[in-house]
Amino acid sequence: MMKDLRSLSGMDLRLNEEQLRLNFGADMFYPDGEVRTLQQARPMLADTQAQGPDHLYTIYMDIGRKEDFPAIEEQGLLYGSVVYNHGTLGNERLRSQGHIHSEKSGTGLRYSEVYEFWTGHGQVYLQKECAPDVTRAYLVPFGPGDKLVIPFGWVHLVVTEGEEPVSFGAWCARENQLEYAHLRSLGGPAYFFLADGTLARNPRYTTVPEVRHATPADFPLLGIPTDRPMYTSWQENPELYTFMANPELVGDIWRDF
Template identity: 35%
Template sequence: MKFDPGFKITPTSAPLGFQYGQRVFGPQVENRTLDSIRKNLRDPNCTGPDIVYSIAMDVGCEEDREEIVKRNLLYGAVTYAKGNLGEEPVRSQGHVHAVSPSCGMSTCEVYEIWSGAAYIYMQETTRDFPGRCYAVLAYPGEVVVVPPNWAHCTIVADITKNMSFGAWCVRDFGFDYSGVRSHGGVAWFPIVKDNNIIFQKNDSYQTEECVVKRPRRYSDLGIEAGKPIYTQFQENPDRFLFVSNPKLADWEHFVP
C-alpha cells in the first residue's frame, strides 16, 4: 500500500479482499458484483469486472475491539477493482446512510484512502433537486468526510490501479438505496474521457453544478492530517464519537 493504515491489513487483488496480520480481526469479505449494481449505472447493460469491490466490515486490532464496540463504532475496509463499467470508471452504486436505531439519525462516514485514488462523490439529497453536489478527489493518506443524510458513492479515480480505503462508521449501520435507484443513479455520472474523469449530469435530477475539489482539513472535527485515522482512535478513543452520535458535530453548513 501507499499509505500505512495503522494496523496490519493488506489489500489483495487475486481475488479482491484483504489479508489480516497477527492480532488483527476481520470477517470474510462480501463481494459486490456488477450485476448487483447495474440499476444505478449510466449504462445498466455495460461490461466490466464481475467483482466490482470487496468489503470487510468490522476490522481492527484485537486489543482495540472492546473500546470500538463500547463507542458503537465500526471500522470498515473496502478494495475496488481497476477498470471501467462501460464509459464509467469502477464505482459503487450510491446510497444514503439509513437512520441508525442507536442514535435515531442518519450518520456520517470518515474515509481514508490507502492506495490508488478515489473520488468521493456526494449530494445533499436524493430528491429531484439534489442540492449541493461535490466530487472530492483524494489520494493515499487523505481523509474525506461524508455528512449524515447525504447520498454518496465511491469512484476509482485512476482506472489503471485497484483502490482501497478504510472508514469509520456507526456499528448499527444501514443503507438506503431507494432514492438513488428511483433516479437511475446519483445526480452526476463519472465518465472516463481521454484518460481523465469528467462528471456528466443525470437528467433525472434538476441540478446545474458538480463542484470538483480536493479534500479540506477537518480540524473542526478533531481530525489530524497525515496520521492514520485508526491510530488517531487508538490515541483518543473518543475522537470519532461524532460518527456514532452525529449531534456532537455541526453539519448545517458542512463543506467536504
C-alpha cells in the same frame, strides 16, 4: 502483488491487488470479504447493460485489532474497508453504487462516516439530497493518506481512476444501516462519471447543480488528525470519534455547505 498497508492504516493489513482482497495479521479480527458484482450494481448505472469486470469491489465490515474490539463495540463504532477493481463499466468509470446512511432515531440526523484512503486515486462524489431536486454536488479528488468526513445525510460514492486498485478504511457507527433503495429509484446519482473524464447528467433528476470541485481539506475534519492513520488516532484519543455514533453532538454543520 502484496502491498503493505501497515503504516497507512495503522493495522496489520496487506493488500492482494490481484484478488482485490485484504490479508489480515494474527492480531486482527475480520469477516469474510463480501464481493459486490456488476450484476448487483446495474440498476445504478447509466447503461444498465454495460460490460465490465464482474468483481467490482470487496467489502470488509467490522475489522480491527482483537484487543481493541471491546472498546470499539462499547463506543458504538465499526471500522470497515473496501478494495476496488479498476477499469470501466460500459462508458462509465468503475465506481461504487452510492448510498445514504440511516437516521439516528430522535435526532433528525443521519450518521456520518470518515474515509481514509490507502492506495489508488479517484474522486469521492457527494450529493446533498437523495431526491430529484439537488442543490449541491461535489467531486473531491483523493490519494493515499487523504481523509474525508462524509456530511450527515449526503449521498456519497467513490469513483476510481487509473490502473491501481483503490483501497480505503472507514469509521462509522455500528447502528448505521446503508440505504440504497431511494438512490436506486433515481437510477443512481445525479451525474455519471464517464471514462473520458466528462460528466453526464442523469435524466431522471429534475434540478441538478453544477458540480463543484473541492479538496479533502475544504471539508471539516472535526479534529481528526491528518498526520497519522485514523485507527491510530482512535487508539490515542477515542473521544475524537464519539460524534460517529452521536451526530446530535455536532449538529448539521454541513447544512449551508
